[in-house]
Amino acid sequence: VRAAVNDFFSRAELSQYLDQTNPLAELTHKRRLSALGPGGLRRIQAKEETRDVHYTHYGRICPIETPEGENIGLITSLATYARINKFGFLETPYRKVVTGKASQELVYLDAREEDEFYIAGADSIDKEGSFLSSQVIARYRGEIVSVPSKRIDYIDVSPQQMLSVSTSLIPFLENNDANRALMGSNMQRQAVPLENPEQPFVQTGMEGKVAADSGSAIRVKREGRVILVDANQIRIKTKSSTEKYKLSKFKRSNQKTCLNQRPIVSQGDRVKKGDFIADGAAICQGKLSLGRNVLVAFMPWEGYNFEDAILISEKLVKEDVFTSIHIEEFQVEAKELSSGVEKITAQVPDVEKSSLQNLDNEGIVKIGTRVESGDILVGKVTPQAEIEPTAKERLLADIFGEKAEKAKNNSLTLPHGIKGKVIMVRVFSQENKDDLPADVKKKVKLYVAIRRKIRVGDKICGRHGNKGIVAKVLPEEDMPYLSDGTPVQVVLNPLGVPSRMNIGQILEMHLGWVAKTLNTPMICPAFEGPKAKQIRALLKEAHLPESGKTVLYDGRTGRVFDGKVAVGYMYMMRLIQIASEKIQARSTGPYSLITQQPLGGKSRQGGQRFGEMEVWALEGYGAAYILQEMLTGKSDDPQGRTEIRKQIIKGKNLFDTQTPESFKVLVKELQSLGLNLEFWKNQKKLPIEAMEGKEAIKGKPLWKLSNIDRISIRLASPEQMREWSYGEVRKADTINYRTLKPERGGLFCEEIFGPSRNYQCSCGKYTRMEHKGVRCENCGVEIISSKVRRQRMGHIELASPVAHIWYARSYLPLLLGLNKKELERVICFISYLVIDAGQTSLKKLQILDEKKYQEHKEEYGEGSFQAGSGAEVILSILEKMDLQHSKDELEKELLQEKSKDKRLKLIRRLQVVKNFLHSGNKPEWMILKVVPVIPPGLRPVVQLGSGVVSSSGLNNLYQAVINTNNQLKHLLKTGAS
Template identity: 55%
Template structure:
């Protein structure tokens, strides 16, 4: 309608801006009089033009009907001329695009159209994917069908007129951008102009590539699909070639289709892709964390050398989606991360987190999955924000919006966190008192838990966070009952549960299996015959769980003090009791492999008949020449006997006859048996034999393959690395006899001595709070009635969730309650008059184990959860007989 003619010149969002796509013309050839898009100097001219047209509108309305008709006819003629001119401009533009893309070929309209169609509008050559169309629609405010994978353009895609045109919308956004962010017209003025323009005003118009709304996950299914597609394209090319050469009468699917390109593409993906990794199976947690790993590296991603610092940094959209703590320390810092505890991935690959919906200040039970784009401009309250009895948020609420903290009225709040720990990953949420640790040390603590070796005797932490049972269950290393019922049979290898309908469910346990890192995978039943179980109950423990809870280390009595300089530079002193009682002993399994091949001189043979070997050295080999299960072996012992033919000079007929009579093999074969490597040994726990004659699938040229598994118990030793959960790591420097260790007033010797200088500069105070609370938990206490007991109380297992757990005041109270609940010579210096949180220091009197004298000062003593890490001295010690050396 003519009333809207002036609006054509205005920008749809801002009346102060020129609409960049109205190239209106006042004269017939369309070359003059059009205001330039984005030029603010033309605003005065535009205002004058619109005023004139407004007056023209009024004048036309006052004309007689026949005069108005004549003007309408003229306008229709002008519009027709404009359409014709647009068609000519489009053809000219197509030819120009063709000249740029194909400079050597003659440009024609048809060739140009075909080129542009193949670039942007051919589904076989151009694929936005569903997520691309989703993001493009969101960015351009378009409403194109989500299933449309090419760019939308009515002329090329045959859409109905009036549908969106992606290219036009895209150019509109690009032309609007300099005006929206107030860039100066003269590029030389940019520095001066940018100083006057507040960055906050334009931040909404600029995209950040580190924003999680612009970064998506390519999950394993999508990566595999891409590899499969590449294989299919290769196969298609082969099929087309064969179809053109094969005889039509004799052609069959088998003759033209060869699936090898597809198989090769999948093998290449699983065998050599940077993202196809050997699973970390050191312990239960490491496998769970590896499966939740996020990486910006790999095919289609970044390279660690060229990754900008902004990508590595923590972004506000990481909250509840990617853990800000757990990341590697080396060159991959910030490029690899871990999914946060409550995060999930939506159909488009964007990471979502879970929030509770808040309606008019009232917290509802409706849970919503929210991605980073949906969270923009929303006001989100913390999980521990105070809520009244009626379910309404109280007072001004501490919230965040777009990553910035603010105090908001309850009615302004949109969402509320579901848990205080949803910001961190599983490994980080296993660190008690995380909020009292420096982030650098928390990072080390989260990473080192993944290196903990499963111990022979597992023990759950006295001071946990409540996530231990959930992590163990979700890792699937524990056996969980699928149905409720009664245990009808249980032994070391099987558990059978009969449900209410009389159906039997059988569970097979893994026994003494080797993990990828050589640690033990082993399951032990927890239930007994006749026990009643519910669906979801834990039936059997894994190698690093205890009663269904994650158990990566041991609760050890530690003292923070120096001891003759042996704990200098984070070194650790331990008691001989930890060695003697196998407190920190672990089982490691090594795999040794040998194969018998066909050589040019003949076939190799696995046999017991080995030349120049004494009967003593063959005592553990069976008649096949393979070591028996249960044999104790040490370095140099035979595991599998094997002989290989060796080339020699031609024998005379007499020598051949003598060889045939006396069966002498010494001259024609050499000993290539599999022996235990130097420094290794243990007990043979399993042997696997594969034979081509029995139908086993072996590599070309291999006739037999034998694998021998040797288990070894490794006791703790000097040089082994130990660590707590707070990044407090160290190497054992000395193992001291139990009687020489410092002891408490009741005669109890401590098991470990740590250097107190390792605490203040590292700022991981969580370890001190854990030590104090661990002391109270190990001996138990009565928190209410303070009944004094002569008998030792049962241990109390404590959960202190991250960001929502025990405070220093709670720890202080626990120590006071412990003192009141026990008859013991051990006295903590308690001052009830002091302020809460400082009434008990937790320090105790210690005595020198060698002289019996009391130490001058009191010492912090308590129970800390310590992990034995995979960095074992037996694997690191190295020696060589030749080569350079330096002092």
């Protein structure tokens, strides 16, 4: 049962990781509706009509809240008052009209039932329930009609009935374009809980309901008096007992935000049932508070708020207005490896004592410790595999009489760019019978709380889809200020309003200014908010300019800005897209073993990807030298990187780039596929070895890619493949997993592919550069740089020829004029191909199955005709093939043939024959006698930090070929049939 439950939650299409960014995100995620999944629609098949708003959605599905991407209209949200009945249908409530007046009786109707009634909006009646007019606008069977009030059957319960929870939190929703309302409802779910949240000055009335239903805050179950309040608990004395409410402190959410509860009552306070006694994340005094009220001005400011960029005051940073707490989880495992058991310990080798001072006796950092980038969180040592000791190690062993245990420092350290406080440590072990994998002896999880202040690059937004990126943090004294000296906190671009048509932000700003001045929150439910005339009256009542605009002064010069500026308080939120989590810089770091390019991704200390379109952009500007650096020295040219560094040290700027490693890898991969690349300059073929530096002068290649006129690609002959090779690979062995040394004669053999260590042979006789070019008499290894292991190829001599898979279904059938599938059966030893028909009625190249072959053999006698199977038979035919004769014969047939289909086949065959004649390729080269082996540097075997040896998938394929080939050789040698 447990396995079935786990499988359901981990694999089911509708199972999702709960969005816990803030209480609203969690609540809306639980109310989400999906048209996808088992029994539902497929995203590709969903048409526009499927995604569009339908009249039956009214009061059941929100027409606004839906994703902006490919799931638009397929993923929706439940409307505020909607419910699901016992049959699984959505219902919405209405007030029943009795004798021409709306009663308090609620009736829930599904979409089918609703079609039979006339339903009017909630704004068509007064407070007593009487209709405001004798003629009323109503909905009937999806149409908007005007009918007498006496025909109305039901009334909407609220103007917000059609909206979801998130959408109903947007004030002045009716003044915003639907697209911006969609953005506003979605972005509220992305707001991070702030360290010091604040209720909006302009509310919709739903904030308290959301806070209560989210479960993030604590409410009183029974009336009583508070007798104890501290950071962890609240105790309330009721008539019958004392109730204890435990507070959740600094818990990590699924999105790494901080879930923390704070008491809002004092000892001695009287509380009633349902009262809030503790706020949760993003809740202030029992109301949802996702952001802060900030003083906003709409004006341009020297281009720093151009195109949705935002200028903010340094005061917001200093006073932690938008500061949020995030909790990162780090974990480390001690595993049982082939080389020994890893240990979590404070005794870490090659580390200064000062770096270990925060660790306890078990090697784990203490709770409450403030840690910075690079600090050790958990000390861990990994035993290393036995390798050949150096001369120094042998000497020390002789002196002290014992061999020191080899251990590698694999401690868990705090990644770059993080500074915080350790708030929790959890330890799991096999000894405590915790549920761990069999090879994991101990596991440690740590949680580090990080305070992140707002900075340039962070994303902030309002509730109207008015989002932007912080472009500059200006000192408070330089910000524009009001006549009374109050500096503005945020400067927005006025051009961001008219084109987006989200006028609601302007109305909120004016009303927010009134609320701040009068010290009274304003409640503006959707579709029921004050109009422009009422807002002007309120501005006048608060002794503020009725236009909502005022004079602003430049904080740097004190001069008045031209014209009056719209100023007021707007509620703004900080979104989870935080710049400090994404910013990454690199000078040097890890490189890909195969391509020698810098790795990608922040977690791997990678560089910034420079893609195809970025290259086009620089090409458009003619930035040739920058492009050359990007695509060589800063990418996959190891020699160029070294050269650039040397030139920078010397104060020069002339960089000589070499052939990129990725191009060399491409050449070797094509060669390993049996293709021969040829480079030409002035009708002269250039030696490929010179490009690789084998015949180099003073370490520089004889030619570069920029020297060549053209590149030709053709089939490689068996002789050509043997010429590339430095030796035959006879064994399927790779390395010795204990010593990590290459096995002799295997896929990593140093005698074939070169030394694995610079200028050192395998047996240790030669270990210095002064022996360069010498071949060791004992192990046969040439003393040379280990870089040759990226260049030197090997080969496998096949016991029996094999058809190249690329040509078995393309050129071979066309060349021989045979059916693809039938030829494949011959190659796979299922059918027979007639080579010589002799005096029989059979035809040359006729294909026979096993039954017919045996019948003809009995009919005509042994040796009367020749037929065989396998690639060897195809090879014998191709070797005897006269291409010029085949060309002449096909041309004759083409002249005589009248059938359109047959002519088409002949033309295709003739084209293949002509291509072979023109290119100089021989047909028999499509059958492999030799398999090239790609250099070991391009199919590496590496020992990971955990001690586990990881191997390229190519090695497994080569091992399978070698093992099968050796078995076949043995069978042929022993005469097996």
